[in-house]
Amino acid sequence: MKYLWAVQIETAAEAADTEVEETLYWYLTELGLPFVERELVGGRMQLRGYLAGETQAAVLEAWRTHVEQQMGGAIRIDWQPTAIQDWQAAWQKHWQPIPVGERLVIWPRWLANPPRDRLVIPLDPGMAFGTGEHATTRLCLRALEAEPQLGRFADIGCGCGVLTVAALLLGAESGWAVDIDPIATAATLANLELNRLSDRATVLTGSAGVLQGPVDGTVSNILAEVVIDLAPEYARLVRPGGWGIFSGLLVTQADRVSEALSKQGFQLGQRLEEGGWSCLTGHFTGKSAGS
Numbered sequence: 062m063k064y065l066w067a068v069q070i071e072t073a074a075e076a077a078d079t080e081v082e083e084t085l086y087w088y089l090t091e092l093g094l095p096f097v098e099r100e101l102v103g104g105r106m107q108l109r110g111y112l113a114g115e116t117q118a119a120v121l122e123a124w125r126t127h128v129e130q131q132m133g134g135a136i137r138i139d140w141q142p143t144a145i146q147d148w149q150a151a152w153q154k155h156w157q158p159i160p161v162g163e164r165l166v167i168w169p170r171w172l173a174n175p176p177r178d179r180l181v182i183p184l185d186p187g188m189a190f191g192t193g194e195h196a197t198t199r200l201c202l203r204a205l206e207a208e209p210q211l212g213r214f215a216d217i218g219c220g221c222g223v224l225t226v227a228a229l230l231l232g233a234e235s236g237w238a239v240d241i242d243p244i245a246t247a248a249t250l251a252n253l254e255l256n257r258l259s260d261r262a263t264v265l266t267g268s269a270g271v272l273q274g275p276v277d278g279t280v281s282n283i284l285a286e287v288v289i290d291l292a293p294e295y296a297r298l299v300r301p302g303g304w305g306i307f308s309g310l311l312v313t314q315a316d317r318v319s320e321a322l323s324k325q326g327f328q329l330g331q332r333l334e335e336g337g338w339s340c341l342t343g344h345f346t347g348k349s350a351g352s
């Protein structure tokens with residue numbers, strides 16, 4: 062890969078309230094962009110992310126049509142090729158350590174002197190999502206930190222593997238990490254190696270269907286619609302009494318997702334929220350509405 066697409070969504074700053082901004086941000090990350098820059102230029106808000114150069118322009122065209130249909134005419138979407146070296150330099154300059162919850166800190170692997178008072182997750186996100194910059198990743202990390210018995214888990218939609226690495230550092234016995242994007246699974250393998258955890262996790266390209274289970278719990282930070290579609294798969298995988306952490310949902314979508322998971326037998330308790338995003342946590346009863 063010699064270049065990336067710099068993909069940009071622009072709108073009038075005054076029109077970009079939190080919900081609009083989060084929604085646009087999400088549309089960019091939905092394309093698989095690992096981090097998104099935000100700039101205010103002459104009364105306009107620009108959100109920009111970087112995508113693999115191999116991505117066909119037709120995929121971007123279809124995505125633009127979809128986003129424009131959803132958002133109306135007030136936004137402008139463009140993309141242009143950018144040299145990969147420029148992206149890496151900008152990215153390394155931009156990305157700072159991110160403390161999460163009580164005990165964790167996500168640490169860019171090229172920085173020296175990690176702190177001693179937190180569990181350090183050294184990470185190189187490569188081209189995959191999951192740097193901790195996004196609220197949904199941080200919400201899942203906080204929920205993992207609060208789960209006393211992580212045991213054997215499945216991370217569905219692992220991105221660069223941040224949640225898998227964190228769960229193992231927090232004391233989980235072993236894990237399966239799956240993602241439909243091979244760039245994500247390659248990044249997860251690299252991050253497990255970086256953390257010397259490769260022997261405690263199995264990484265597979267695909268979705269929940271490639272796993273057999275049972276597992277003690279699952280964490281899945283995808284999108285509301287995907288979590289709803291995968292609800293029967295989570296129920297198939299998690300043992301009765303096991304835990305579930307589900308994010309990637311806007312606060313306004315949480316009730317709908319909760320309903321779908323409850324129908325499959327998940328009893329949901331605490332909801333964590335940050336910046337308009339929600340994370341559902343709970344346990345699998347073993348009994349779906351139909352059983």
Ligand SMILES: C[S@@+](CC[C@H](N)C(=O)[O-])C[C@H]1O[C@@H](n2cnc3c(N)ncnc32)[C@H](O)[C@@H]1O
Pocket residue numbers: 090093189190191192193197198201217218219220221222223224239240241242245267268269282283287309
């Ligand atoms: C929002 S990112 C989350 C990455 C990481 N787990 C985190 O929390 O930062 C969602 C990931 O889910 C993957 N994904 C989307 N749909 C999926 C599906 N049906 N099954 C498995 N992975 C999926 C995407 O490729 C992407 O890497």
